[in-house]
Every structure is written in C-alpha cells, then in structure tokens.
Amino acid sequence: MRIFLSTNDNVGEVTRDNHPPNEVRLQIEGWHVTRLDSIGSTNDELVRRLETSDLPDRTVLVADVQTAGRGRLDRRWEAPVGENLLCSMLFRPPIAHPQHLQHAVALAIIAATRHFDVGNVWLKWPNDVIVVEPDTSQRAEYAKLAGMLSTMTADGSVIIGTGVNINWSPVGATSLATIAGHPLSVIDVLRALLSSLHDLLVCSEDELTDRYRTHLSTIGRHVRVELPSKEVVTGRAVGVSPDGSLEVVDECAITHRFHAGDVVHLR
Numbered sequence: 001m002r003i004f005l006s007t008n009d010n011v012g013e014v015t016r017d018n019h020p021p022n023e024v025r026l027q028i029e030g031w032h033v034t035r036l037d038s039i040g041s042t043n044d045e046l047v048r049r050l051e052t053s054d055l056p057d058r059t060v061l062v063a064d065v066q067t068a069g070r071g072r073l074d075r076r077w078e079a080p081v082g083e084n085l086l087c088s089m090l091f092r093p094p095i096a097h098p099q100h101l102q103h104a105v106a107l108a109i110i111a112a113t114r115h116f117d118v119g120n121v122w123l124k125w126p127n128d129v130i131v132v133e134p135d136t137s138q139r140a141e142y143a144k145l146a147g148m149l150s151t152m153t154a155d156g157s158v159i160i161g162t163g164v165n166i167n168w169s170p171v172g173a174t175s176l177a178t179i180a181g182h183p184l185s186v187i188d189v190l191r192a193l194l195s196s197l198h199d200l201l202v203c204s205e206d207e208l209t210d211r212y213r214t215h216l217s218t219i220g221r222h223v224r225v226e227l228p229s230k231e232v233v234t235g236r237a238v239g240v241s242p243d244g245s246l247e248v249v250d251e252c253a254i255t256h257r258f259h260a261g262d263v264v265h266l267r
C-alpha cells in the first residue's frame with residue numbers, strides 16, 4: 001500500500017531483496033499480527049497465505065518494507081525501510097457491506113493519530129486520510145497522511161491494506177513525525193490503530209456511516225472527480241450514498257454518483 005497525493009505515486013528508496021522474509025509474531029490483543037522484514041506486497045502475501053492456510057479472522061501482516069507495494073488505481077507505493085506503517089488486515093466472511101470495514105479502518109487511523117497529539121486529520125473520499133491546516137479549512141489545501149487498498153478474495157474475505165506516513169513522506173504529502181515534531185515508533189502507531197479499530201468494529205453500520213460522514217472533508221466542497229475512463233466531472237460534493245458512492249452536483253444541477261475515481265478538493 002502507498003501513501004501519496006491523489007495524482008502521484010509514493011516512492012522512496014527501497015532495497016529490493018528476494019530472500020524469504022523473516023517473521024516475528026507481535027502480541028496485540030484481539031489480532032493475529034506477524035511482522036515481516038521485507039515482502040513484495042502485504043495484500044498479495046495475505047491472499048497467497050489464505051489460499052494455502054485457514055487464516056483466522058483479523059490476521060495482520062506488517063512489513064518493514066514493500067518492494068512491490070501499490071495503492072489505489074494500481075499506483076506504486078514504496079517507502080524507505082522501517083520508516084512508515086505498511087500493513088494489511090484480513091476480515092473473514094460473512095461480510096455484508098465491505099465499505100463499512102474500509103470506513104472503520106480510515107476512522108481508526110484518525111483515532112490513532114490523536115494518541116500522538118496530531119490534530120486536524122480528516123478524510124478525503126473515499127478513504128484517503130489528510131491533514132488540513134486550521135487556517136486553510138475553508139480552502140482546498142491539504143496533505144495526504146495515509147491511504148488504503150482493499151481486495152475481495154474468492155471466499156468472500158476482505159483484505160484491507162493501508163500505508164501511514166510515520167517518519168517519511170514524499171514531496172507534497174506529510175507524516176506524523178513532521179506534525180508531532182519528533183520520530184515515532186511504527187509499531188506504537190500500529191498498536192494504537194488496531195486498538196481503535198477493535199473498538200470501532202463493535203459499532204453498528206449506521207453509527208460507522210455517521211462517523212464516516214462527520215469526518216469526511218469532501219462533503220460541501222467544490223471538487224474535481226477524475227474517473228478511470230479519463231472523464232472528468234466538476235461540481236459540489238453534497239453527500240455519500242448508503243453504498244459509499246459520492247454524490248456530486250455539477251454546474252448543470254445534474255447529480256452524479258461515483259463508486260470509484262480520484263477526487264481533488266478545489267475549494
């Protein structure tokens with residue numbers, strides 16, 4: 001998984017080794033966490049392990065470095081070794097609405113940032129975690145802090161990979177260390193994230209949806225939506241449908257609903 005601005009790859013210096021990853025089990029209540037020193041992609045590795053093993057619900061892989069990580073729309077995501085949180089979480093079926101899991105993970109990232117005195121953290125549709133300066137909250141200026149990529153497996157499981165900029169970020173993005181003013185432990189952030197997510201997963205779907213909408217900075221803004229088809233739509237984001245799609249009213253007062261695409265906050 002990568003962290004990046006909406007339109008760019010997130011790429012740092014990576015050592016590309018092909019050796020099998022060393023594995024260490026981490027004790028985090030409510031989760032089955034394995035730390036790897038190096039892997040191609042934590043999402044891909046969870047898919048591979050699920051095909052050959054009966055992995056338990058809430059299995060987590062976290063890597064010091066990914067050599068073939070990717071973000072949404074197949075963008076590259078790479079970061080220097082040990083600097084950022086790169087992990088994937090497995091949720092086993094039955095799963096009625098996968099988007100609620102994505103919302104819960106995004107909200108858990110925001111909750112985790114509060115443990116490290118980082119504020120003004122919001123969401124940009126669908127699940128980018130951004131930081132907005134207090135004096136620019138009415139404008140479009142923001143920096144990306146975290147992002148995620150979800151995979152649905154053949155058996156109905158959902159894998160959510162996330163990358164959080166802890167101690168490094170590419171140009172134009174930001175990191176927790178930059179905001180806090182000092183380096184942070186990647187594993188401490190992981191523990192805070194999983195603890196927050198454990199609490200959020202007991203919420204009802206309606207409560208998760210309400211919290212997601214409350215933290216969604218996109219609503220009410222003038223936005224540009226860049227679709228996978230290369231079509232571009234501009235207008236005002238007015239809401240999110242129950243299925244998670246973004247509702248945008250264009251200059252002709254036509255309402256559009258988007259299930260995928262890049263959103264740029266214009267103002």
